[in-house]
Amino acid sequence: MSLLLFRYPVFETPNAGPDDASFGSDPAGEKTENGGESPLRDASRRPMLPVGLSVLSALVLFACMAFPPFATSQAAPFIALPVMVCAGVFLCIRSRAVGSILLIMLPAGLLSVFTMSFIIPAFYLSLVCGTVCVSLLITHKRMLFILPPVIVSFAVAFLVTGSVLPALAALLPLPAGILLAFFTMSNSGRTASVCAAASGFVLWLLVLGSVFIFQSRGAISAEIINSFIEEVRASLAESLMSVRALMAEQFPATAAVLDEATVQNAINELFNILPALFLIVCNVIAFITQSVLLSSCRVMQDRGICPSGVYVTPETRTFTMSAVSAVLFVVCLIAALISRNSNSAFYTVVTNLHMILAPGLFIVGFFAFVGRSLFGRPPRLFPVILLAGFFFFATYFCILFMACYGSFVVVWYTIRSRFPSGSDSNGQP
Numbered sequence: 001m002s003l004l005l006f007r008y009p010v011f012e013t014p015n016a017g018p019d020d021a022s023f024g025s026d027p028a029g030e031k032t033e034n035g036g037e038s039p040l041r042d043a044s045r046r047p048m049l050p051v052g053l054s055v056l057s058a059l060v061l062f063a064c065m066a067f068p069p070f071a072t073s074q075a076a077p078f079i080a081l082p083v084m085v086c087a088g089v090f091l092c093i094r095s096r097a098v099g100s101i102l103l104i105m106l107p108a109g110l111l112s113v114f115t116m117s118f119i120i121p122a123f124y125l126s127l128v129c130g131t132v133c134v135s136l137l138i139t140h141k142r143m144l145f146i147l148p149p150v151i152v153s154f155a156v157a158f159l160v161t162g163s164v165l166p167a168l169a170a171l172l173p174l175p176a177g178i179l180l181a182f183f184t185m186s187n188s189g190r191t192a193s194v195c196a197a198a199s200g201f202v203l204w205l206l207v208l209g210s211v212f213i214f215q216s217r218g219a220i221s222a223e224i225i226n227s228f229i230e231e232v233r234a235s236l237a238e239s240l241m242s243v244r245a246l247m248a249e250q251f252p253a254t255a256a257v258l259d260e261a262t263v264q265n266a267i268n269e270l271f272n273i274l275p276a277l278f279l280i281v282c283n284v285i286a287f288i289t290q291s292v293l294l295s296s297c298r299v300m301q302d303r304g305i306c307p308s309g310v311y312v313t314p315e316t317r318t319f320t321m322s323a324v325s326a327v328l329f330v331v332c333l334i335a336a337l338i339s340r341n342s343n344s345a346f347y348t349v350v351t352n353l354h355m356i357l358a359p360g361l362f363i364v365g366f367f368a369f370v371g372r373s374l375f376g377r378p379p380r381l382f383p384v385i386l387l388a389g390f391f392f393f394a395t396y397f398c399i400l401f402m403a404c405y406g407s408f409v410v411v412w413y414t415i416r417s418r419f420p421s422g423s424d425s426n427g428q429p
Contacts, residue, residue: 047300049140057133057142060090062149064130064173069157069166071123080122084108087122087129094132095295103288104128124285127173131197131289134177136296139185139311150174165211172208176200180290184311190290191320191360197286202279229271237267272348276355283359321360323414326407329357333400358403365406 049057067083070076091104108121115121137145150171158167179196188196213228214220240263297311332354339347 047140049137049142049300054137054140054142054145056090057137058145058149060086061130061133061137061146061173062153063087064126064133065149065153065170066156067122067126068169068172069153069161071119071169076119077117080118084118084122084125087125091125091129091132091292094136094299095292096299097295100292100295103291107284107288127201128285128289128292130173131177131180132292132296134173135181135184135289135293138178138181139293139297140300146174163215165208165215168204168208168211172201172204175204176286176289180286180293184290184293184316187313187316189320190316190318193290193316194283194286194319197289198279198282201282201286205278205282233267233271237264240267268343273351273355276352279356280359283356319360319363321364321406321410323411325357326361326410329354329361329403330407332357333404358399361403361406361410362399363406364409365402365404368409369402369405 063083063086067079070079088105088108092101095101095104104125108125111121111124112118134146137143153170154167157170158164161167176197177200179200180193183193183196210220213225217224217228241260244260244263294312294316301312332350335350336347336354339350
């Protein structure tokens with residue numbers, strides 16, 4: 001369903017070259033604007049990665065796939081930093097763009113600060129780097145180089161741990177990388193590629209969760225899954241209540257503020273929005289992965305390895321949202337505000353929907369707002385400074401505000417496209 005909610009181009013990655021615009025979008029294989037066919041159908045146009053870079057990508061892929069099975073072991077703190085450095089250096093070398101490097105390293109830095117550990121940042125970087133390596137090898141006709149890292153990492157994880165669950169965890173970058181590669185080769189568009197990669201993460205994580213429940217309970221069904229969720233909820237509530245008791249001893253005033261009912265309501269609220277948080281994390285990682293893959297293709301295009309206009313096209317650079325998603329976001333946001341005190345199933349559904357749609361519309365609104373402020377005539381720097389300060393002190397409300405502005409931009413673009421004025425026959429906003 002998410003693929004149907006993204007349609008109209010609104011945000012386009014900067015520094016597009018003149019060669020990029022010469023290649024049209026054609027997932028179905030018809031003729032494009034320059035008379036050629038889509039790269040997926042015309043395999044002769046797809047570039048081939050050099051052998052040395054293919055071997056390096058395979059080695060980095062093995063390092064990235066070998067870390068997740070041991071992320072919860074006692075050896076994780078010792079191997080997290082080398083894996084983090086290896087994946088981070090490889091991604092920075094392959095992208096070489098300041099924006100892409102910031103997009104990669106900023107989440108890793110924030111995760112390191114908030115968790116005070118290298119394990120979760122290393123897991124994040126290994127997931128992004130492994131997915132990029134898989135997509136890079138497939139899109140550049142080196143698919144056979146994927147097999148050795150996959151087989152060896154799966155075998156090592158299974159032989160060392162004696163369980164199939166860590167071995168399957170090693171394959172986490174594989175489904176997302178395959179889907180991202182094929183959607184990129186078919187020139188399906190940036191939003192479709194991001195959704196495809198996110199779907200790969202979601203499906204494989206659901207598989208891992210199902211295997212974990214099956215191993216711990218001996219069977220799997222809806223009742224078993226519900227009982228498992230309730231056990232996790234009860235365990236989390238018990239842990240938070242113990243933390244509350246320790247804080248009450250040190251700070252007695254917190255006992256009156258954080259009573260048992262408040263803690264239980266916070267846990268219930270967290271579990272209600274857990275599906276949205278899960279999808280948001282997968283979408284953000286998929287967006288970063290697709291951006292790094294695009295930057296890597298641009299680097300190889302500049303070096304002459306990849307022909308111009310094969311993968312770096314207007315379709316793969318343009319982030320799009322549809323009017324349906326914009327209207328649905330506004331409706332769900334209003335419905336969530338109205339039914340906030342009801343704690344009903346309706347409130348849970350509309351809250352999850354508007355949270356899932358918010359990041360994409362935030363991207364549209366943010367870049368539309370910054371672009372009109374900095375590149376308008378005359379440029380206006382004060383709104384950007386005001387937005388930065390607002391984002392620093394009220395991040396959540398700033399995201400909602402930018403998402404609402406993005407909804408307005410998408411709807412306005414749709415109206416101007418459907419009913420162009422006489423002075424603007426192309427319907428541009």
